[in-house]
Amino acid sequence: xxxxxxxxxxNLGDFAPKFAELNDDVLFGEVWSREKELSLHxxxxxxxxxxxxxxxxxxxxxxMKLAKKNGVTKEEIVEEITHLxxxxxxxxxxxxxxxxxxxx
Numbered sequence: 001x002x003x004x005x006x007x008x009x010x011n012l013g014d015f016a017p018k019f020a021e022l023n024d025d026v027l028f029g030e031v032w033s034r035e036k037e038l039s040l041h042x043x044x045x046x047x048x049x050x051x052x053x054x055x056x057x058x059x060x061x062x063x064m065k066l067a068k069k070n071g072v073t074k075e076e077i078v079e080e081i082t083h084l085x086x087x088x089x090x091x092x093x094x095x096x097x098x099x100x101x102x103x104x
Contacts (some may be wrong), residue, residue: 005029007062040070045080048072052081052096053088060096064103074104 008023032043044067051060067077077100085093 005032041067041072044070044072045076048077048096049080049084052084052092055092055095057095057099061099061103064099068103074100077104 005024005028008020013020
C-alpha cells in the first residue's frame with residue numbers, strides 16, 4: 001500500500017497548488033496505488049530506470065529510498081544499473097551507483 005504522499009503539498013503547495021495536487025493525489029494517490037496492475041516493487045524499478053536515463057539524480061535519490069521500502073534489493077538495483085549502463089551511458093550508471101551505495 002502506498003503511503004499518503006505529501007511532498008507536493010509540503011514543497012510546492014503555496015507556490016504551485018495544482019501541480020502539488022497532481023503529484024500527491026493523482027500520481028501517487030491514484031497511479032502508484034494501482035497495485036493490481038503493477039506492484040510497488042515493479043513501479044519503483046521502472047521509475048528508477050526512467051530517472052537514471054534522464055539523469056534526474058535529485059528525484060532518483062528519493063525514489064531509491066522509496067524503492068528500498070518497496071522491497072527492491074541491493075542485488076536488483078545493482079543489476080538494473082549495470083544493465084542500463086549499456087543503454088543510457090556509463091556516466092549515468094556511475095552517478096546512479098553512487099546514490100545507490102548510500103541507500104543500500
